[in-house]
Amino acid sequence: MTDLAYAQIDQTILNTLERPRPRYWFFVALVFCGVLLGAGAWTYQIFVGIGVGGQNIPVVWGTYLINFVFWVGIAHSGTLISAILHLFRAGWRNPIARAAETMTVFAVCVAGLFPFIHLGRVWQVYFMLPIPNQRFLWPNFLSPLVFDVVAISTYLTVSSLFWYTGLVPDLAVVRDRSTGLRYKIFRILSLGWTGAHHQWLNFSRGYLFFAALATPLVISVHSVVSWDFALGIVPGWHTTIFAPYFVAGAIHSGLAMVLTLMIPLRHIFRCERIITMDILENVAKTIILTGLIVGLAYGTEFFIAWYSRNPVEIESFHWRVTGTYAFGFYFMAFCNVLIPMMLLLKPLRRSIPWLFGISLIINFGMWWERFVIIVGGVAHDYPPHSWGFYAPSIIEYTILVGSFCLFLFLFLLFVKHMPSISMTEMKETATHAG
Amino acid sequence: MPAETYIMGLFRDDGKAARAIQDLGAAGFSFRRAHSPIPSHKIMEVLKLKKGRVGWFTLTGGILGFLSGFALAIFCSVQWDLIVSGKPIVALIPFVIVGFEFTILFSVFGNVIGLLVCSRLPDYRGLELYDPRCSGEHFGVLASCESTRQGELMGFFQKQGGEARVFE
Numbered sequence: 346m347t348d349l350a351y352a353q354i355d356q357t358i359l360n361t362l363e364r365p366r367p368r369y370w371f372f373v374a375l376v377f378c379g380v381l382l383g384a385g386a387w388t389y390q391i392f393v394g395i396g397v398g399g400q401n402i403p404v405v406w407g408t409y410l411i412n413f414v415f416w417v418g419i420a421h422s423g424t425l426i427s428a429i430l431h432l433f434r435a436g437w438r439n440p441i442a443r444a445a446e447t448m449t450v451f452a453v454c455v456a457g458l459f460p461f462i463h464l465g466r467v468w469q470v471y472f473m474l475p476i477p478n479q480r481f482l483w484p485n486f487l488s489p490l491v492f493d494v495v496a497i498s499t500y501l502t503v504s505s506l507f508w509y510t511g512l513v514p515d516l517a518v519v520r521d522r523s524t525g526l527r528y529k530i531f532r533i534l535s536l537g538w539t540g541a542h543h544q545w546l547n548f549s550r551g552y553l554f555f556a557a558l559a560t561p562l563v564i565s566v567h568s569v570v571s572w573d574f575a576l577g578i579v580p581g582w583h584t585t586i587f588a589p590y591f592v593a594g595a596i597h598s599g600l601a602m603v604l605t606l607m608i609p610l611r612h613i614f615r616c617e618r619i620i621t622m623d624i625l626e627n628v629a630k631t632i633i634l635t636g637l638i639v640g641l642a643y644g645t646e647f648f649i650a651w652y653s654r655n656p657v658e659i660e661s662f663h664w665r666v667t668g669t670y671a672f673g674f675y676f677m678a679f680c681n682v683l684i685p686m687m688l689l690l691k692p693l694r695r696s697i698p699w700l701f702g703i704s705l706i707i708n709f710g711m712w713w714e715r716f717v718i719i720v721g722g723v724a725h726d727y728p729p730h731s732w733g734f735y736a737p738s739i740i741e742y743t744i745l746v747g748s749f750c751l752f753l754f755l756f757l758l759f760v761k762h763m764p765s766i767s768m769t770e771m772k773e774t775a776t777h778a779g
Numbered sequence: 780m781p782a783e784t785y786i787m788g789l790f791r792d793d794g795k796a797a798r799a800i801q802d803l804g805a806a807g808f809s810f811r812r813a814h815s816p817i818p819s820h821k822i823m824e825v826l827k828l829k830k831g832r833v834g835w836f837t838l839t840g841g842i843l844g845f846l847s848g849f850a851l852a853i854f855c856s857v858q859w860d861l862i863v864s865g866k867p868i869v870a871l872i873p874f875v876i877v878g879f880e881f882t883i884l885f886s887v888f889g890n891v892i893g894l895l896v897c898s899r900l901p902d903y904r905g906l907e908l909y910d911p912r913c914s915g916e917h918f919g920v921l922a923s924c925e926s927t928r929q930g931e932l933m934g935f936f937q938k939q940g941g942e943a944r945v946f947e
Contacts, residue, residue: 351816351916475855483855487866492876495848499884506891514914518816521911536901539909544898545818547831551894554837555887562883569876772817 349618354771358764359522361614365761373757376750383747386740387462395465397740404724404735409463411715412748415598416456417497417570418591418711421563422599423449424504427511428559431552436777437627439770440620443515444610445603446508447765451755452602453501455748460493462744489572496569503562507555513538514548515764567595574722580661581722584649590642597635597681598711600628604704608697610760619766622695629694632707636685639714643678657727664725665717669734673717680710784929785811785908785946788920788936793819796918799939800825803922808932811921814913822918833893840889841882848881849874908946 349357390397400407423445430438461467473494475484484491517538520531538544571591574582604625611620650662665674684706693699720735737745759765790796793815800822803810813822852874860868894900913919920941924932933943 355915475851481858483858485859485863486852486855486877487863487870487873492873492880495877495880499880502884503887506887510891510894514816518914521914532903532906536895537903537905538900539812539902539905540814540816540913541905542813542815542822542826542828544900545815546823546828547833547894547897549818550831551833551837551890554834554890558837558883558886558890562880565876565879565883569880769817776817 349771349775351772351775354619354775355518355522355768357616357619358766358768358771359519361616361760361765362519362762369757369761373754376754376757379746379750380754381747383744383750386743386747390462390465390740390744391467395463397738399736399738399741401733401735403726403731403733404720406463406719406723407735408737408741408745409459411712411719412745413456413459413463414570414591414715414719415712416452416459416748416752417567418595418598418715419602420449420452420456420500420504420599421567421592421595422603423447423452424507424559424563425596425599426603427507428556428563431556432560436774437624439774440616440624440766441603441607441628442770443511443767444607444760444765445599446504446511447756447759447763448599448602448606449504450501450508451752451759453497453504454755455752457497457501458748458751489569489576492569493573496566500562500566503559507559510548510552510555511767512763514540514769515767518768519764564592567592574718579722579726580655580657581646581665581718581725584646586642586645586649590639590646593635593638593642594681594711594714597632597639597685598708600632600635601704601707601711604628604632604700605708606756608701608704610765612697614760614765616766619771625697625700626694629688629700629703632685632703633688636682636688636707640678640682643682661722661725665721668721668725670717670721670724673713673721677710677714677717680706681714684710782926783923784926784932785921785923786929786932786936787814787908787910787944787946788922788939788941789910789912789917789944790920790939790941791917792940793821793918795940796920797821797825799920799936799941802939803920803935806931806935808922808924808928808935811908811923814909814919814921816914816916816918819918831897833890833897836889836893836896837886838889840892841886843889844881844883844885845878847885848878851881852877910944 398407398409400409426438426445427442427449431442461470464470471478472482473484473491484494486492513535516531516535517540520528520535523531568588568591571587575584575587577583607620607625607628611617647662650658653659665671684703687699687703688694693703724735725732788796788799790799796813796815797819800810800813813819813826815822853869856868856870862868866873899905908921910917910919920936922932929945933945936943
């Protein structure tokens with residue numbers, strides 16, 4: 346996996362924490378402007394009202410919910426790579442696990458903003474929380490929306506703790522090679538970690554439990570997100586396939602985002618000997634698998650609609666391939682199922698430009714998949730007189746751009762100030778390879 | 780009684796560090812701690828350590844979480860006992876979801892508390908008898924002896940293939 350000695354591993358990764366060049370700060374400032382733009386659009390919406398978005402009867406769930414599902418999906422591959430592949434002892438995950446975990450934490454943070462944005466009157470969010478209030482009203486735990494509040498907040502807490510726990514030994518490495526203020530900061534952050542035998546004994550055990558707990562959690566979280574839709578009696582939503590369909594889609598988009606982030610990262614930080622071509626190829630192979638599962642799910646939805654002989658369901662799926670948003674359906678099928686199959690060809694799988702391009706296309710396609718599912722369901726449900734159309738407004742587009750900028754802003758700050766590759770796990774990989 | 784001196788033997792190979800730990804007792808020195816950049820199975824085997832007790836904290840957290848999740852969902856439902864969609868007021872099947880999420884959440888809290896308690900973290904005083912090279916590529920064995928035997932212990936580590944660092 347890697348032929349580097351411990352010192353080389355440390356040096357390669359510590360080099361990523363060197364004082365950034367002006368170009369880095371220029372990019373940080375640029376994405377921060379995008380964040381301000383998004384924040385400005387949200388502020389405008391708060392003052393004027395939710396009507397500045399394109400959502401209206403019958404399509405009351407629009408871009409904000411699409412973004413929410415998209416970002417939760419992105420968050421999933423981090424836990425897949427760090428927890429599930431850790432349990433399977435897949436050594437190739439080690440160089441990319443930290444960045445994927447970081448991606449998870451920031452993506453959940455971004456996702457968590459969208460229910461607030463969609464709420465309109467954001468100050469009334471406390472109604473979702475089980476706290477005493479003047480009307481003696483409590484959350485209804487029969488509602489999938491309340492399941493979602495519990496699941497997402499659990500996922501954010503668990504993934505943040507998992508991420509920080511894994512960081513502690515590496516923070517100690519940075520501490521031991523720092524001076525001045527940086528030393529003081531990392532001394533506190535590393536909790537006085539010294540790699541003593543009793544610390545490793547408990548760390549290894551605790552990390553294993555973390556992985557074992559995060560694995561069912563990650564599957565449950567996107568299942569719960571899917572039930573926001575599946576428990577509603579809307580044609581196109583009300584189906585039992587949604588939980589595995591959403592989980593597979595989430596991992597598909599998350600793996601694509603891993604490639605989108607790791608390819609520039611390895612080039613900029615010159616980590617080609619750590620994040621090797623074999624690792625990127627393994628991610629690509631996993632994308633083929635998830636692409637096939639997603640394709641199977643697309644097909645199964647149509648089969649079930651036909652097999653059920655339910656006229657409303659049949660009409661809904663007929664409209665999906667011939668109606669207003671048919672282009673969205675063909676686009677998502679093309680981007681999420683057909684394009685990833687190009688990775689079956691080894692030369693493309695081992696080509697950086699192809700991998701990067703395909704990962705971007707999948708990300709784009711997965712956003713459209715959520716558009717087709719969410720908007721397509723409510724725009725064309727039971728009574729024909731209530732059928733409608735939805736197009737996002739400029740405010741929604743601005744908030745969408747702002748969300749991507751916020752994610753990139755946090756990620757850019759992280760990779761230059763914290764070890765974005767786990768030195769400890771890389772050393773373990775090197776030891777086992779040796 | 781002569782003062783105690785702490786000396787750390789630094790090795791580039793965990794096998795040599797493990798052998799030094801094994802021979803320390805026979806040579807009449809007291810083993811204190813081993814430090815390593817990665818978890819070393821060789822060192823763990825020599826120390827004959829039992830499994831960590833973190834799991835008990837995790838299990839306790841999980842049980843508390845399972846009960847809390849169900850209790851919260853039931854408590855909220857009985858505060859406003861309106862039948863919604865024909866479902867019973869205390870509908871156990873949907874509450875499994877809340878119970879499950881709370882089980883995971885509290886297990887993780889238990890896990891983190893267990894990790895901190897069992898690893899005795901945060902421990903900033905531990906840095907006083909620690910060599911920063913142990914987070915890089917060295918395996919450190921901290922031992923103590925009477926100050927009159929300082930030279931002997933240094934010689935012991937050097938004979939084992941390491942270098943010795945004395946903590947004043």
